[in-house]
Amino acid sequence: MAELVVKNLKETMLLLKKFEPEQSKLIAKRITKAAGKIAVDARSDIPEGSALTNWGSWIHARDGRDFGFNTSSIRKNIKVTRAANRKRGVAISNYIGITSADAAGVIYQTAGKGTSDSNFVSKMMGGYPLPRGIWKAFDESRGTVVADIDAAVREAEEAVQRHLNELGGG
Numbered sequence: 001m002a003e004l005v006v007k008n009l010k011e012t013m014l015l016l017k018k019f020e021p022e023q024s025k026l027i028a029k030r031i032t033k034a035a036g037k038i039a040v041d042a043r044s045d046i047p048e049g050s051a052l053t054n055w056g057s058w059i060h061a062r063d064g065r066d067f068g069f070n071t072s073s074i075r076k077n078i079k080v081t082r083a084a085n086r087k088r089g090v091a092i093s094n095y096i097g098i099t100s101a102d103a104a105g106v107i108y109q110t111a112g113k114g115t116s117d118s119n120f121v122s123k124m125m126g127g128y129p130l131p132r133g134i135w136k137a138f139d140e141s142r143g144t145v146v147a148d149i150d151a152a153v154r155e156a157e158e159a160v161q162r163h164l165n166e167l168g169g170g
Contacts (some may be wrong), residue, residue: 016086019159035096038134039080041140
């Protein structure tokens with residue numbers, strides 16, 4: 001999993017919100033915009049049509065979930081999120097992430113990352129080598145995105161530290 005980890009960012013942003021709410025909003029927007037670049041690039045990496053021949057409608061018998069490969073649904077479900085309990089699909093820190101909520105999209109983006117040598121995985125790797133989707137987008141724009149987020153984070157840290165110094169805590 002590709003990730004950028006910044007320790008205590010959530011706490012820093014909460015303090016900044018108390019000290020300078022407007023600056024907090026602007027910094028949060030900058031971070032979201034940077035993460036959004038990855039989501040846009042990840043969406044463009046999803047192929048039109050079906051990723052594999054015969055990957056059509058695939059309805060799970062027990063619960064009716066649709067695992068069919070629907071390009072527009074997969075693209076629509078790649079999102080930037082700040083939900084507190086994200087589990088998989090995280091590409092940027094514990095503060096913000098990019099998720100893929102479409103089952104076929106997750107399968108497309110992750111097939112071949114493990115040890116399986118099934119026919120399905122072999123065909124996926126042959127036609128769509130890793131990385132794919134979110135991971136490919138992150139790897140390709142890592143430098144720019146990390147620099148943008150890092151600059152925003154440093155600005156937040158400096159602002160909070162200034163206020164702590166004024167309070168006698170620094």
